[in-house]
Amino acid sequence: MVDSQIHTGGSRRPSSAALLAAAALAFAWLGTSAVVAAEAEPAAAAEHGEAEHVDWQAWKAGNQIGDKASLQRGAANFANYCASCHSIKYLRYERMAKDLQISEELLRKNLLPAGAKPTDYMMARVAAADGEAWFGRAPPDLSLITRSKGSDYVYQFLKGFYVDDSRPTHSNNLALPGAAMPAVLSDLEGVKTVVFSAEGESGHGGGKQVERFEQVAPGALTAAQYDSFVRDTVNYLDYAGEPSQIERGDLGIWVLLFLLVFTGLTWMLKKEYWRDVH
Numbered sequence: 482m483v484d485s486q487i488h489t490g491g492s493r494r495p496s497s498a499a500l501l502a503a504a505a506l507a508f509a510w511l512g513t514s515a516v517v518a519a520e521a522e523p524a525a526a527a528e529h530g531e532a533e534h535v536d537w538q539a540w541k542a543g544n545q546i547g548d549k550a551s552l553q554r555g556a557a558n559f560a561n562y563c564a565s566c567h568s569i570k571y572l573r574y575e576r577m578a579k580d581l582q583i584s585e586e587l588l589r590k591n592l593l594p595a596g597a598k599p600t601d602y603m604m605a606r607v608a609a610a611d612g613e614a615w616f617g618r619a620p621p622d623l624s625l626i627t628r629s630k631g632s633d634y635v636y637q638f639l640k641g642f643y644v645d646d647s648r649p650t651h652s653n654n655l656a657l658p659g660a661a662m663p664a665v666l667s668d669l670e671g672v673k674t675v676v677f678s679a680e681g682e683s684g685h686g687g688g689k690q691v692e693r694f695e696q697v698a699p700g701a702l703t704a705a706q707y708d709s710f711v712r713d714t715v716n717y718l719d720y721a722g723e724p725s726q727i728e729r730g731d732l733g734i735w736v737l738l739f740l741l742v743f744t745g746l747t748w749m750l751k752k753e754y755w756r757d758v759h
């Protein structure tokens with residue numbers, strides 16, 4: 482076995498003619514599949530009888546609560562971009578750091594607002610009354626937002642800001658029309674306008690149908706990086722909505738292991754009991 486491997490690996494080289502033939506075949510295959518793809522796309526669009534559009538209502542957060550690195554990034558995102566306005570009032574910094582395996586040193590250095598203690602609950606730095614005066618609506622506590630509206634909604638909301646000069650914030654939101662929240666992530670995402678589809682058409686799940694976005698100014702992040710940024714942030718909010726879900730996942734494995742061992746033991750016990758009867 483080892484011998485033959487050494488032999489074939491070392492000495493057998495495909496001849497150049499065989500290589501050429503293989504390359505030609507590959508090109509032919511690529512060529513036809515590209516033609517097939519090019520023909521299939523417009524056909525599919527025509528079949529549905531609709532113009533091209535952005536199906537933003539179908540955007541999914543796709544976050545994973547078991548991904549600690551993502552949760553840690555989400556915690557940093559939240560501390561830097563959201564915590565000034567939004568509280569997570571049922572969660573203490575200390576508990577969050579423990580659940581997400583963040584050291585006390587990092588917690589103090591990067592996540593704790595000035596003057597706060599690790600045992601404090603995560604309260605917004607803006608007082609609710611000020612928030613209401615400044616934005617017209619107080620920024621809501623986000624403890625339960627992913628549970629009340631869903632992670633996908635929050636994902637769509639954070640990606641749904643667009644320029645609208647008729648609004649006091651000069652921006653509007655696809656997921657929450659007339660949103661009082663300013664587009665606080667535009668430095669990262671960039672600034673975009675929306676071209677809506679013809680009057681009267683609405684996307685599935687309500688809301689106006691979007692034909693396309695137009696980027697007005699670039700952001701510091703690429704589109705893919707911004708998606709990850711939002712996904713991590715949503716993941717963190719998902720965790721905050723039910724902090725015990727991480728522990729529960731870890732505990733579940735032990736419960737299953739215990740049940741497995743216990744089944745084995747009871748089976749042996751059963752054999753022991755019936756040994757003299759049979």
Ligand code: HEC
Nearest residue numbers: 562563566616618619620621626635657659660661662665
């Ligand atoms: C400058 C203050 C401010 C900052 C910073 C801010 N928000 Fe908001 N946010 C608001 C206000 C005001 C509202 C209320 C919007 C409304 O009801 O019209 C809001 C609402 C929300 C909502 C609820 C939307 C709904 O459907 O009710 C979510 C979710 C949210 N913010 C997430 C975030 C996240 C995540 C961040 C950080 C990336 C963030 N916000 C940063 C002010 C802010």
